[in-house]
Amino acid sequence: MSFPWANEYKPSHPTMVWLDERLPLPRFVYNAIGAGYPVPRNLNYMWNFGVLAGFCLVIQIVTGIVLAMHYAANTDVAFASTEHIMRDVNWGWLLRYAHSNGASAFFVVVYAHIFRGFYFGSYKAPREMLWLLGVVIFLLMMATAFMGYVLPWGQMSYWGAQVITGLFSAIPLVGNSLHTWLLGGFAPDQAALNRFFSLHFLLPFVILGVVILHIWALHIPGSTNPTGVEVKTESDTVPFHPYYTAKDGFGLAVFLFLYCAMVFFFPNALGHPDNYIPANPMQTPAHIVPEWYFWPYYAILRAFTQDFLFIPAKLMGVLAMFSSILVWFLLPWLDRSPVRSGHYRPVFKKFYWLLVADVVVLGYCGGSPAAEPYVMISQLAALYYFLHFFVILPVVSSLEKPLPLPFSITEAVLGSDDAASLTAAE
Amino acid sequence: MRRRDFIYIAATGAAGVGAAAALVPLISQMSPSADVLAEASTEIDISAIQPGQAIKAVFRKQPLFVRNLTPKEIAEADAVPVASLRDPQTLEQRTKPGKTNWLITMGVCTHLGCVPLGTAEGENKGEFGGYFCPCHGSQYDTAARIRKGPAPRNLEVPPYEFTSDTVVKIG
Numbered sequence: 009m010s011f012p013w014a015n016e017y018k019p020s021h022p023t024m025v026w027l028d029e030r031l032p033l034p035r036f037v038y039n040a041i042g043a044g045y046p047v048p049r050n051l052n053y054m055w056n057f058g059v060l061a062g063f064c065l066v067i068q069i070v071t072g073i074v075l076a077m078h079y080a081a082n083t084d085v086a087f088a089s090t091e092h093i094m095r096d097v098n099w100g101w102l103l104r105y106a107h108s109n110g111a112s113a114f115f116v117v118v119y120a121h122i123f124r125g126f127y128f129g130s131y132k133a134p135r136e137m138l139w140l141l142g143v144v145i146f147l148l149m150m151a152t153a154f155m156g157y158v159l160p161w162g163q164m165s166y167w168g169a170q171v172i173t174g175l176f177s178a179i180p181l182v183g184n185s186l187h188t189w190l191l192g193g194f195a196p197d198q199a200a201l202n203r204f205f206s207l208h209f210l211l212p213f214v215i216l217g218v219v220i221l222h223i224w225a226l227h228i229p230g231s232t233n234p235t236g237v238e239v240k241t242e243s244d245t246v247p248f249h250p251y252y253t254a255k256d257g258f259g260l261a262v263f264l265f266l267y268c269a270m271v272f273f274f275p276n277a278l279g280h281p282d283n284y285i286p287a288n289p290m291q292t293p294a295h296i297v298p299e300w301y302f303w304p305y306y307a308i309l310r311a312f313t314q315d316f317l318f319i320p321a322k323l324m325g326v327l328a329m330f331s332s333i334l335v336w337f338l339l340p341w342l343d344r345s346p347v348r349s350g351h352y353r354p355v356f357k358k359f360y361w362l363l364v365a366d367v368v369v370l371g372y373c374g375g376s377p378a379a380e381p382y383v384m385i386s387q388l389a390a391l392y393y394f395l396h397f398f399v400i401l402p403v404v405s406s407l408e409k410p411l412p413l414p415f416s417i418t419e420a421v422l423g424s425d426d427a428a429s430l431t432a433a434e
Numbered sequence: 435m436r437r438r439d440f441i442y443i444a445a446t447g448a449a450g451v452g453a454a455a456a457l458v459p460l461i462s463q464m465s466p467s468a469d470v471l472a473e474a475s476t477e478i479d480i481s482a483i484q485p486g487q488a489i490k491a492v493f494r495k496q497p498l499f500v501r502n503l504t505p506k507e508i509a510e511a512d513a514v515p516v517a518s519l520r521d522p523q524t525l526e527q528r529t530k531p532g533k534t535n536w537l538i539t540m541g542v543c544t545h546l547g548c549v550p551l552g553t554a555e556g557e558n559k560g561e562f563g564g565y566f567c568p569c570h571g572s573q574y575d576t577a578a579r580i581r582k583g584p585a586p587r588n589l590e591v592p593p594y595e596f597t598s599d600t601v602v603k604i605g
């Protein structure tokens with residue numbers, strides 16, 4: 009773990025020496041996110057999003073725990089208790105808006121983090137485990153956010169729960185029993201709300217656990233960097249503290265500025281007014297959509313309107329929707345190029361931006377009603393999405409001739425590596 | 435077999451069986467509890483429903499559609515070749531003998547469970563004049579059979595019986 013030139017932790021105060029001999033926790037922190045962790049010197053701002061995602065998790069856990077002190081997971085009072093938080097609890101409106109917009113901010117940050125990985129080939133050897141753990145975190149986040157959205161027990165909460173748990177009923181043979189088992193009934197009701205609250209409380213801590221594994225897996229090879237060339241010598245790196253604590257701190261300030269602007273000035277911009285209507289199992293809202301961060305997958309789900317061979321349309325939609333994320337697990341093996349960074353892969357780079365555009369189109373369609381032309385556009389965009397991962401990426405990455413890579417990170421930064429070793433030696 | 439191997443296999447085997455047994459209540463507690471399963475029945479007075487009208491009632495906490503079909507709607511349903519349907523059933527199979535005008539189904543779309551439109555006056559009844567599900571666009575005909583869109587099955591017909599000419603007992 010880490011590079012041989014990493015700074016060593018040398019406690020000077022006798023108390024810290026005493027502690028280091030008994031529980032070397034400060035040493036652990038120093039080596040993980042302190043001056044004892046050498047990091048490539050050329051990371052750009054796309055490398056801020058990991059720390060930001062961690063910060064979002066903390067926001068969600070802190071605001072979530074205090075919300076749970078006032079919220080009641082009972083279908084008779086859940087909606088009222090949410091309004092009680094909004095109107096009666098001291099600062100309750102702030103805590104709730106911080107939590108609901110925190111979920112959106114979390115997804116913004118995580119999407120930036122994932123697409124950084126797509127572009128810079130962060131998923132490639134030796135970082136496959138790191139990537140796979142990231143996809144696991146994303147799946148857990150989706151489950152957490154879905155169950156959290158059910159808690160206020162508004163119309164969107166209720167019908168979201170109905171539709172999303174309904175996905176499981178598409179599974180052949182066991183689907184219906186599984187659906188009933190998940191809900192503890194035949195439609196969302198007390199049993200479902202109560203268990204969703206229990207799991208919504210639990211899962212963020214499971215996420216925290218996987219995040220720790222994720223960072224452990226990161227610290228073995230260390231971060232990659234915009235050139236994709238691995239660290240060779242000490243002159244390629246700088247210590248995490250103070251260089252990246254400062255850079256991440258700056259990014260955090262920018263993030264907090266935007267996040268607070270949302271929380272204070274547009275707290276409901278990403279929400280849905282229907283969720284301020286109490287759940288009514290007798291009446292589906294005319295236009296039900298999930299939260300914005302699920303729109304692309306929702307568009308893929310709805311793209312399947314015809315039975316395909318012997319597979320019913322319903323099952324196809326569900327399979328396609330889950331596969332659209334599960335395919336990320338295969339990414340390290342679908343991309344066959346020896347070069348990591350998109351900077352040096354001219355053809356790949358074009359297709360990368362096409363994929364980004366495709367996901368935006370899917371997202372737009374997923375947020376629109378289930379009518380033409382959106383259904384047809386979703387069908388084409390969903391087809392392209394899978395084409396990208398299963399055909400374009402493997403073919404382009406095997407055929408493409410990459411641009412020449414710099415010899416080292418130092419050369420990429422300073423123009424020549426000798427100069428770098430001289431400056432580093434001072 | 436050596437004594438040690440035997441003890442090793444027996445001990446891990448017993449621990450494994452114990453762990454598996456502990457899973458049974460942990461998994462089973464999530465299934466519907468006794469009060470949820472308690473089967474309630476509901477009586478509905480249908481005397482006020484005119485031909486061409488429908489009502490939405492509640493059965494076991496879920497929406498139920500009761501519809502009085504017009505002769506034209508019955509003829510439309512009967513004109514469809516059954517073999518061409520995704521879930522082949524005739525209107526007769528979905529209603530009680532001599533009461534084919536009373537179409538009683540759950541109001542739960544068989545796709546992902548939304549409540550289709552088409553009971554109240556002026557609601558979208560879809561291309562086939564029955565029900566239209568706004569969630570992902572499933573269209574049901576005048577026998578509440580799936581005709582277009584992602585839903586796999588016809589709207590479910592619950593168990594019911596006529597206790598008199600104007601009252602049905604559901605469940």
Ligand code: HEM
Pocket residue numbers: 065068069070071072073074075076079090104107108111114149152153154155156157158159160208209210211212213215
């Ligand atoms: C991964 C982190 C988390 C995510 C993505 C998340 C997401 C959400 C979302 C989207 C809502 C619905 C907000 C609304 O419609 O107003 C919600 C509500 C809620 N969450 Fe979380 N949450 C997270 C962590 C937590 C934690 C750790 C707790 C408590 C231990 C918690 C407790 C609650 C409570 C009590 C509510 C209901 C009150 C309300 O609707 O504002 N959450 N969550």
Ligand code: FES
Pocket residue numbers: 543544545546547548567568569570571572583584585
């Ligand atoms: S729930 Fe009715 S079409 Fe999807």
